[in-house]
Amino acid sequence: MEIDNKKAHELKKDFPIFKNNKGLIYLDNAATSQRPQVVIDSIKDFSEKNNANIQRGLYTLSEKAMKKYNEARKIITKFINANEKEIIFTKNTTEALNLLSYTISEIISKEKDEILLTEMEHHSNLVPWQQLAKRNNMKLKFIKIKDDFTLDLEDAKNKITDKTALVSIVHASNVLGTINPIKEIISLAKEKKALTIIDAAQSASHIKIDVKDLDCDFLAFSGHKLLGPIGIGVLYGKQELLEKLPPFLFGGGMIKKVTYEDSEFADLPEKFEAGTQNISETIALAEAIKYVQEIGLENISKWESELFEYALKKLEELGDIEIYSPKKNNISILSFNPKGIHGHDVASLLNEDNIAIRAGHNCAMPLLEKLNIPSVSRVSLAFYNTFEDIDSLAQSLSKIKTKFN
Numbered sequence: 001m002e003i004d005n006k007k008a009h010e011l012k013k014d015f016p017i018f019k020n021n022k023g024l025i026y027l028d029n030a031a032t033s034q035r036p037q038v039v040i041d042s043i044k045d046f047s048e049k050n051n052a053n054i055q056r057g058l059y060t061l062s063e064k065a066m067k068k069y070n071e072a073r074k075i076i077t078k079f080i081n082a083n084e085k086e087i088i089f090t091k092n093t094t095e096a097l098n099l100l101s102y103t104i105s106e107i108i109s110k111e112k113d114e115i116l117l118t119e120m121e122h123h124s125n126l127v128p129w130q131q132l133a134k135r136n137n138m139k140l141k142f143i144k145i146k147d148d149f150t151l152d153l154e155d156a157k158n159k160i161t162d163k164t165a166l167v168s169i170v171h172a173s174n175v176l177g178t179i180n181p182i183k184e185i186i187s188l189a190k191e192k193k194a195l196t197i198i199d200a201a202q203s204a205s206h207i208k209i210d211v212k213d214l215d216c217d218f219l220a221f222s223g224h225k226l227l228g229p230i231g232i233g234v235l236y237g238k239q240e241l242l243e244k245l246p247p248f249l250f251g252g253g254m255i256k257k258v259t260y261e262d263s264e265f266a267d268l269p270e271k272f273e274a275g276t277q278n279i280s281e282t283i284a285l286a287e288a289i290k291y292v293q294e295i296g297l298e299n300i301s302k303w304e305s306e307l308f309e310y311a312l313k314k315l316e317e318l319g320d321i322e323i324y325s326p327k328k329n330n331i332s333i334l335s336f337n338p339k340g341i342h343g344h345d346v347a348s349l350l351n352e353d354n355i356a357i358r359a360g361h362n363c364a365m366p367l368l369e370k371l372n373i374p375s376v377s378r379v380s381l382a383f384y385n386t387f388e389d390i391d392s393l394a395q396s397l398s399k400i401k402t403k404f405n
């Protein structure tokens, strides 16, 4: 389904938030995306018709819930071309990366002691690795960003060495919008037998992800940035690696046999899914994925790129605006600062015109420090945004600039 401005207006009607917040211009899709009616209905439907705990029930209602949950796992698995033992449900990307950071040392060989990240990581793909480095006496290294806000591949080549234990990189930056050449970096890491982890929190809703084709070892994303509900995330891991990792959380649901003294753990994926899972959220995430697939990720990213170019042009026309996003190969995130105006002022004044954007450090303090800015204003687009949304943004920004000058 090709998207143009007319179609984007139609698609917006699938999202009740806009009916219930008249005039809302939502340009903070990187923080969380809005939910289509099918996703909202799915949660309500589960509560009204299918609510029961899964696995433990030997009665019809529980079996119904289990069937729905298993179907959802299949859909989510296929979405990234994995197999069903390779998908671990977590709360979000952050939890998925923490799970890894607490367990991965089991599969790191002793002579390797470097963790390689990029200078553009979200705190969620930085802080857990800092903690692992402290616990295991490892060194953190960072692939540099070039002046055009893209990754320096030459620097990556130099920094991926025999000492590199793991390379954990963001697929698309939540601040810059840069889409990183993850396939090249994964292949460089493989040459040095380093583990590869992809933070796909921003990319999963815009770019088709095929874990087999990427050949990454692990990958994480969040349902709530993919039109799904809050509280469900995914960790993908290659089966042979997940089998070698120890469990992260212990308790019910992740065991085969328990005595007073010891326990035998369940097979994948249950080994990593202790306790009652977010059952209705998982089922709703599968509905979100079906909705996305009906439109088509290629159509989504084509329209978002068109919108991004339009937004970039509008901001450039306004003048005196510093832009911190690459013009090409961008996930449709535009970060900027009107000269002399703090991001928080920009965001709160835009809010007066019912325009929602994010401003601040955007969970990437070291990156902002590197860019030498205290704060940044970020517009992040989705396929239900329209040219009129961008026009309103430009008009409002123009007013703000006049006010400050």
Ligand SMILES: Cc1ncc(COP(=O)(O)O)c(C=O)c1O
Binding pocket: 030, 031, 092, 093, 094, 095, 122, 124, 125, 170, 172, 173, 174, 199, 201, 202, 222, 363
């Ligand atoms: C690139 C990136 N990684 C990780 C995260 C963390 O996602 P969550 O808060 O859903 O765990 C975000 C959230 O904004 C993100 O943009």
